[in-house]
Amino acid sequence: MSATTVEERARGVRAAARVLAACPGRVREAALEEVARALEAADHQIEEANQIDCARAREASLADPLQRRLSFGPEKRRQALDGVRSVAALPDPVGKILERRELDQGLLLTRRTTPIGVIAMIFESRPDALLQIASLALKSGNGVILKGGSEALESNRVLARIVHDAAVSAGIPSGWLALIETRQDVGELLRLDAWIDLIIPRGSNDFVRFIMDNTRIPVLGHADGICHVYLDRDADPAVAEAVTVDAKTQYEAVCNAAETLLVHQDALSRVFPGVARALQDRGVELRGCPRTRAVLPGIGVASDEDWGAEYLDRILAVRVVDSLGEAVDHINTWGSGHTDAIVTTDGDRARRFIDGVDSASVMWNASTRFADGFRYGLGAEVGVSTTRIHARGPVGVEGLLSSKWILAGAGHIVADYATGLRSFIHRDLSLHEGSCCGDGEGDA
């Protein structure tokens, strides 16, 4: 990694990515296996580098959670290695045929998946994030630019070099992965929309918000996770309690944990008291609207600030609503479009909620905490997107893919169709596997 500008390096990744995009799936799979072997062989070296980072973090008295995230001990290293191998074993996502259409006799249109091109991943301390995203990028044929936290400098350097070199030794073009290291480099990176197709930031909300606000490059991710549980008028009390407790307390420091509980007025005396008790038993602080506090006078007051808060803590705002429509409006006004749940035994009302709530994931009688790429069975998680463009909700490796149209003919020209000499058939064909570059006459 020589002392070139970020732009020069991004151009280099773009050039390598073009060659990588045409590498067969077996080469990419073999490269990932080689990466896993190289990581295993260099385990001691990785450990040493990480220990330097951890020692510096201790000296600098970094916050404990940060030090914990930074630490890349034997168990985490083993898991990361398993992760690389499981990505290697995923079916090849590139070249999958999405559409096939016979436009006319001998004129065959195919749309197939391609890599996006160059992905920039900006993450905070955890060194395992580097391995995860580098593996997914390689699997999907994308070049990648990585920026880790400065506190993980030594770990990231060693990991990036091993991953890059092992893949190159297996036939991947040199330069497919670049590591950048300084905050100044990030500023330059955010301006490189000519060379970078997608940015995936991982870190705190403020960090993601900063990235989103300072680049024209598309960003896959989400800043806020203000998730709701709505207890409908005929919610089953046991389901209401189980879902609310899980959504709030199973792991409260994450984006898909619930921050606000909405209660239909008819469920207030029948369902809410049991739920409230269960939450309070687990140390959850409740903050309520006036009608909530009328039935539970001991709790704090919730203001507008609470409806827009992502506590990431054992605090839950509670609001009573007159109707399902009011619950939907509250969520669409105050939520972040991430994940929201309804608890109800009435299927029609569930459907109204699902149709009306404008969020990436909508749960019915299930916890918001399920909104996650692994739990959704996507094989791997690239991120959770709250934009409506490109990918929405938990995103697997397909979030790193684009597509390409391929039209194979035998000298077909548009003039013949414009003059009426020929006309289009537009017959959809099955998506069977095989050559996407024309069968039969197109192959002449």
Place this chain on the structure above:
Amino acid sequence: MSATTVEERARGVRAAARVLAACPGRVREAALEEVARALEAADHQIEEANQIDCARAREASLADPLQRRLSFGPEKRRQALDGVRSVAALPDPVGKILERRELDQGLLLTRRTTPIGVIAMIFESRPDALLQIASLALKSGNGVILKGGSEALESNRVLARIVHDAAVSAGIPSGWLALIETRQDVGELLRLDAWIDLIIPRGSNDFVRFIMDNTRIPVLGHADGICHVYLDRDADPAVAEAVTVDAKTQYEAVCNAAETLLVHQDALSRVFPGVARALQDRGVELRGCPRTRAVLPGIGVASDEDWGAEYLDRILAVRVVDSLGEAVDHINTWGSGHTDAIVTTDGDRARRFIDGVDSASVMWNASTRFADGFRYGLGAEVGVSTTRIHARGPVGVEGLLSSKWILAGAGHIVADYATGLRSFIHRDLSLHEGSCCGDGEGDA
């Protein structure tokens, strides 16, 4: 359309779009039929408004092509009406099930298509563009903000009012469509990333480039169309001539017309002379590299400027290359990632070209001019995208769609999976039609 700020109106469209998103397909279809009826009934009024615009354009001595595009005569009005009716008749694109997975017994995950939300369409003079995009937006359940050319002010006002009101009379929420009129309003619009999800600009390259360079909202479209035809060493001479002539001359003023011809050195004496003659017979000015001019001394000189030029005219730059790889490199360096063609009888070489060229559409023995939503059989064309995010190449109504995850359970909680009490099945289900809100136990 009262005198509110653009932001207030965008918020209004967002609010209406949330209700529209949950409107059943039959309501949206009926609304489009009502729009067609209303347009037909107001035909005289539309004609009058358009004549005012045309008279003003004549007085202002606007350029002839602009006056022609502005004119909305009986034949264009009839075609536009047919267009609205054919969009009404398209299958409902909303609520289509994309994935179904049983995560565990009674825990059913579904991903289905949803509208994106709010689309802003900025177009130049043609009033028919307003009807086309408004119809597609309504069909796909999106709110829409329209900005037409100021020269079409009267036509656009009448059309927007008719379309909006007719749809509302058929049950679509009021405010689903807004028209903005001034250049200043566009400046404000480009900053409204909180309320607008996607911008679709239609117009000149400079116009689209301006939009792309001045907003953080995702833009669906393309600025440049620098398309190539590459004559490989074993190109069939007749196919080479037909494809090149069509790609350059069938309609030279459009984005998918060829601007550069690349010729393999082994095809230079065998294939190129016939192609060159055919082009020159049709009044095409050739500009060549030194090796091209060695065989065709009479033609002009092509410089680096020509490789990056979108002539949109009967001019073609010609360059001789040593290899297929050099052709691919030239295209990836100088092209705009729009559409590029290879002429060859060798399937393996075609595949190398298709894999290597980093463009939205790649043609094999077929003209670049086929790259178009109607010719591709997409039913309607929203635009042609040269980004790799969200949609690529010719984009049909699916470019106006996002998706939503729906998880239906029976009180399922993540804690049970975290503790190992339960484990995921992750069984993919068929995408059969029907309820997407849970079958069986989820429906309890």
